[in-house]
Amino acid sequence: MAREIAKAYEPQQIEPRWAEYWVKEALFKADPNAPGPVFSIVIPPPNVTGSLHIGHMLEHTEIDILTRWHRMRGYNTLYLPGTDHAGISTQRVVVKQLMDQGIDYHKLGREEFEKRVWQWKAEAGSQITEQMKAIGESCDWSRERFTLSPEMSRVVRKVFVALYNEGLIYRETRLVNWCPVCLTVLSDLEVVHEERQGNLWHIRYPVSGSKEFIVVATTRPETMLGDTAVAVHPEDERYAHLVGKTVVLPLMNRRIPIIADAMVDREFGTGAVKITPAHDSNDFEVGKRHKLAEIDVMTDDGRMNAAAGPYAGLDRFAARKKIVEDLKAGGLLEKVTEHKNSIGICERSKTIVEPRISTQWFCAMKGLAAPALKAVREYEPGKENTIQIVPDNRRQEFLNWLDNIRDWTISRQLWWGHRIPAWYCGDCEQVIVAEEPPTKCSKCGSGRLTQDPDVLDTWFSSGLWPFSTLGWPEKTADFEKYYPTSLLITGYDILFFWVARMAMLGIHFTGKVPFRTVYLHSLVRTGSGEKMSKSKGTGLDPVVLNQQYGTDAMRFCLASMAAPGTDIVLSDDRLGGARNFANKIWNAARFLLMNLDKFEAGGTQIEELAAPEVRAKAPYAAGGAVPLVDAWLFSRLAGITELVNSALGNYRFHEAAQAVYQFFWGDFCDWYIEWVKPELQNTDRERAVVAWRNLFAGFDAALRLLHPFMPFLTEELWHQLPQPSGAKSIALGAFPEAQARWKNDAAEKDFALIQEVILELRNIRAERKVEPKRKVAAEFYSASADIRETVRQNLDGIQRLAVLSGLEFVVESIPQGGAMRSTARFDVRIDPTTGTPATSINARVIEASAELAKIRKEIERIEKDIASKERQLGDETFRSRAPEKIIRGMETTLEERQVELKKLQERLGQFEKGPPA
RNA sequence: GGGCGACUAGCUCAGUUGGUUAGAGCGCUCCCCUCACACGGGAGAGGUCAAAGGUUCAAGUCCUUUGUCGCCCACCA
Numbered sequence: 001m002a003r004e005i006a007k008a009y010e011p012q013q014i015e016p017r018w019a020e021y022w023v024k025e026a027l028f029k030a031d032p033n034a035p036g037p038v039f040s041i042v043i044p045p046p047n048v049t050g051s052l053h054i055g056h057m058l059e060h061t062e063i064d065i066l067t068r069w070h071r072m073r074g075y076n077t078l079y080l081p082g083t084d085h086a087g088i089s090t091q092r093v094v095v096k097q098l099m100d101q102g103i104d105y106h107k108l109g110r111e112e113f114e115k116r117v118w119q120w121k122a123e124a125g126s127q128i129t130e131q132m133k134a135i136g137e138s139c140d141w142s143r144e145r146f147t148l149s150p151e152m153s154r155v156v157r158k159v160f161v162a163l164y165n166e167g168l169i170y171r172e173t174r175l176v177n178w179c180p181v182c183l184t185v186l187s188d189l190e191v192v193h194e195e196r197q198g199n200l201w202h203i204r205y206p207v208s209g210s211k212e213f214i215v216v217a218t219t220r221p222e223t224m225l226g227d228t229a230v231a232v233h234p235e236d237e238r239y240a241h242l243v244g245k246t247v248v249l250p251l252m253n254r255r256i257p258i259i260a261d262a263m264v265d266r267e268f269g270t271g272a273v274k275i276t277p278a279h280d281s282n283d284f285e286v287g288k289r290h291k292l293a294e295i296d297v298m299t300d301d302g303r304m305n306a307a308a309g310p311y312a313g314l315d316r317f318a319a320r321k322k323i324v325e326d327l328k329a330g331g332l333l334e335k336v337t338e339h340k341n342s343i344g345i346c347e348r349s350k351t352i353v354e355p356r357i358s359t360q361w362f363c364a365m366k367g368l369a370a371p372a373l374k375a376v377r378e379y380e381p382g383k384e385n386t387i388q389i390v391p392d393n394r395r396q397e398f399l400n401w402l403d404n405i406r407d408w409t410i411s412r413q414l415w416w417g418h419r420i421p422a423w424y425c426g427d428c429e430q431v432i433v434a435e436e437p438p439t440k441c442s443k444c445g446s447g448r449l450t451q452d453p454d455v456l457d458t459w460f461s462s463g464l465w466p467f468s469t470l471g472w473p474e475k476t477a478d479f480e481k482y483y484p485t486s487l488l489i490t491g492y493d494i495l496f497f498w499v500a501r502m503a504m505l506g507i508h509f510t511g512k513v514p515f516r517t518v519y520l521h522s523l524v525r526t527g528s529g530e531k532m533s534k535s536k537g538t539g540l541d542p543v544v545l546n547q548q549y550g551t552d553a554m555r556f557c558l559a560s561m562a563a564p565g566t567d568i569v570l571s572d573d574r575l576g577g578a579r580n581f582a583n584k585i586w587n588a589a590r591f592l593l594m595n596l597d598k599f600e601a602g603g604t605q606i607e608e609l610a611a612p613e614v615r616a617k618a619p620y621a622a623g624g625a626v627p628l629v630d631a632w633l634f635s636r637l638a639g640i641t642e643l644v645n646s647a648l649g650n651y652r653f654h655e656a657a658q659a660v661y662q663f664f665w666g667d668f669c670d671w672y673i674e675w676v677k678p679e680l681q682n683t684d685r686e687r688a689v690v691a692w693r694n695l696f697a698g699f700d701a702a703l704r705l706l707h708p709f710m711p712f713l714t715e716e717l718w719h720q721l722p723q724p725s726g727a728k729s730i731a732l733g734a735f736p737e738a739q740a741r742w743k744n745d746a747a748e749k750d751f752a753l754i755q756e757v758i759l760e761l762r763n764i765r766a767e768r769k770v771e772p773k774r775k776v777a778a779e780f781y782s783a784s785a786d787i788r789e790t791v792r793q794n795l796d797g798i799q800r801l802a803v804l805s806g807l808e809f810v811v812e813s814i815p816q817g818g819a820m821r822s823t824a825r826f827d828v829r830i831d832p833t834t835g836t837p838a839t840s841i842n843a844r845v846i847e848a849s850a851e852l853a854k855i856r857k858e859i860e861r862i863e864k865d866i867a868s869k870e871r872q873l874g875d876e877t878f879r880s881r882a883p884e885k886i887i888r889g890m891e892t893t894l895e896e897r898q899v900e901l902k903k904l905q906e907r908l909g910q911f912e913k914g915p916p917a
Numbered sequence: 918g919g920g921c922g923a924c925u926a927g928c929u930c931a932g933u934u935g936g937u938u939a940g941a942g943c944g945c946u947c948c949c950c951u952c953a954c955a956c957g958g959g960a961g962a963g964g965u966c967a968a969a970g971g972u973u974c975a976a977g978u979c980c981u982u983u984g985u986c987g988c989c990c991a992c993c994a
Binding site: 272401567573662762881 | 920921922923928929930931932933936937938941942943944947948949951952953954956957958959960961973974975987988989990991992993994
């Protein structure tokens with residue numbers, strides 16, 4: 001049976017097949033009755049109409065790595081997928097789409113509009129989940145959820161009504177953040193602040209019945225049309241005589257009072273402030289204190305309204321311009337200065353947010369925040385009902401925010417979302433809040449009821465996600481088994497938007513924290529440090545990258561860069577490196593497969609290699625002893641496995657990925673495979689079988705270690721290699737555990753010595769420009785009998801990997817100079833006459849002088865090192881305080897350094913006598 | 918105005934509790950298309966860890982100050 005696979009790894013040929021297989025076989029369907037400890041994770045639901053971006057790719061890679069890792073370790077694992085209706089952004093997308101077709105969504109009417117959005121959701125909504133399937137995320141697709149599905153909506157209504165009945169949800173008129181483009185109120189979090197260079201206009205307000213002016217400074221002249229007072233500080237002597245008088249509001253010719261209020265900063269501007277309660281939150285407070293009128297001078301789309309008199313109809317910025325001109329013309333503009341201030345921008349539309357008086361629904365937060373605060377503050381490993389936040393520095397951020405939390409504006413003037421379950425009676429003042437539509441007024445019995453037109457902030461339903469998706473409020477098997485979820489992986493940019501709200505609502509409604517740990521992943525940034533964004537054209541499209549490099553390479557690359565707490569800048573180089581790694585793995589497997597035939601031809605059933613019990617017994621001994629290289633490999637494997645398991649347990653993806661990389665490429669391919677090649681063909685059948693068994697067991701373990709990072713590649717290769725019949729997927733197999741019996745310090749030390757000997761020999765060859773294939777004679781010297789013995793026992797491998805015709809053990813130290821190298825423990829020399837003869841004299845002189853300089857530099861470095869060590873070791877305080885291990889180690893190193901120094905000095909002496917042979 | 922983070926090899930970045938000669942990928946130099954892999958193999962060069970001070974037997978790692986850059990929070994007109 002010929003086992004041939006393509007010469008290079010071609011992910012496009014492989015990925016779709018396994019992606020489909022995993023879904024079709026429902027391999028990752030969770031079973032609440034299955035045994036094992038629980039690992040459950042719910043996806044941060046991406047926007048239903050969105051598509052996968054690079055941030056998702058990182059997030060989902062991390063989630064899937066941990067999910068697959070836990071599953072392989074025998075956990076009862078659930079990875080629950082789903083999407084978010086994403087109220088405001090979805091509505092914007094559909095509105096724009098309609099606009100492109102020349103349709104005004106207002107004219108369509110609410111019902112028809114909602115229908116169109118559902119239609120759009122049906123068409124576009126599966127894109128992101130299809131992509132998730134295509135990149136092989138190991139979700140349980142039978143449990144897919146959507147925040148606006150009937151089931152989730154019922155939970156939303158239930159929660160709303162409960163909070164209302166508890167008095168935590170209320171309706172009130174106050175100054176809110178208004179987006180004139182989205183035409184809805186926004187929560188504080190949806191307003192992003194930006195520092196911008198603006199102006200401070202100093203405007204003269206004439207004092208009534210006097211020739212005096214009071215000068216106010218403002219950054220927003222257009223709001224003066226709604227001024228209802230001018231305020232000064234009560235103790236400001238400059239204006240004391242004016243308090244109680246009135247001014248004539250310029251342009252409007254309205255008389256407004258001069259009042260005294262302590263909120264005024266005497267140092268700022270002129271010390272006199274215009275008060276516009278309807279358009280500034282500070283002024284709103286002042287207005288309340290002084291019972292001032294609130295004059296809204298704008299329309300909901302940011303134009304001046306009728307109250308703005310002659311400016312009505314102008315856009316707010318046009319009005320500003322016009323007003324400034326008019327003031328100037330009237331001699332009322334004293335001066336204009338530059339002023340930097342931070343302004344609020346709508347997160348979605350990027351428009352400047354307008355503070356505006358409006359009646360909205362709010363959720364009181366203080367009471368909800370307290371238990372969440374407690375759960376995070378009191379976290380300790382293993383402590384029930386507390387939440388761990390990783391990385392730790394985000395924890396303080398979380399606590400600070402919750403400490404200063406303000407009420408949450410939960411209503412939105414949108415059509416796409418969970419409609420607020422509140423009805424207003426047309427015949428009395430009654431407000432009815434209920435889970436199901438009421439038929440008549442609970443107070444007057446009237447049937448004239450209208451439902452509140454607004455919908456809920458999209459984060460309201462997301463806030464319920466960890467329990468709404470698991471069947472709450474019913475005590476379903478899923479809820480009982482998988483809640484609280486084990487872990488939440490999400491971006492730190494939505495720590496407050498989402499994580500905090502889930503924590504609060506989860507604890508409030510279920511009495512338990514919704515997740516035990518929150519791991520906040522990095523953000524993927526562009527080369528210039530910005531957050532990647534498709535709209536800015538700076539985003540990398542993961543679908544394109546997956547095509548180009550393969551999903552596995554992409555995943556591996558992201559994982560290897562995902563150090564907690566630092567952002568990621570992705571580069572083609574880095575992706576290419578990961579792709580090369582995938583190819584390396586592929587080719588190592590190819591090597592195994594190509595040789596399997598030969599092995600089989602020798603009469604051994606390859607099925608034997610597939611048997612788990614055969615693999616479990618590795619490393620096998622040949623002739624009574626485990627060959628050094630095998631003992632070394634499995635000892636390394638034990639170390640790497642330990643490291644990977646501990647790194648993944650601590651969300652240190654990069655450490656885990658890099659460790660596997662080094663192991664596979666460096667240890668397994670460069671050394672192990674190269675070393676065992678001849679053994680596989682050994683005419684001593686028993687030895688060959690041992691070599692094969694060990695090779696397969698080693699490769700099998702490596703494949704499993706790699707699987708969470710590179711699921712497609714490993715699944716494909718796993719199926720190509722002999723496996724027990726009936727085994728469906730590497731994903732359902734066991735993850736390696738570090739075996740105590742694999743640990744072998746002596747083997748690691750001995751093989752490291754062999755590697756060093758080979759390295760030094762190759763080094764001389766390269767320096768002497770010996771042709772790669774030319775076998776040269778070499779000499780070896782070591783004062784240590786142990787070292788000599790280790791080298792003697794591994795002579796074949798050394799000769800082969802260093803391309804020697806023979807290695808002679810000499811009894812005396814090899815004189816310094818010529819084609820030799822020294823370390824503290826041994827000397828090696830090659831016979832230059834077997835190498836390539838004479839380069840030109842000129843070249844030799846240059847080389848010699850370069851080497852001389854190198855030797856001198858090295859001597860200098862070692863002398864410095866020796867001096868520092870001698871000083872430390874001679875220091876009594878050091879000896880008494882430093883750990884024994886450090887002292888011991890330093891002493892040994894010092895001895896070695898001294899030997900090295902002596903040899904180098906000898907070498908230098910040789911050089912000075914004359915050029916080397 | 919507060920708070921946080923970054924500054925380590927030409928580039929992009931690792932470096933958990935301070936402990937013997939600071940690492941990786943890419944790039945660079947030299948040699949090789951050797952029967953798994955040129956998406957490869959072999960051998961190298963390259964860093965006074967942003968600056969200054971301090972703590973310590975010992976500092977890339979802890980403290981202070983400064984500089985540059987980035988982020989978050991905050992109602993200063």
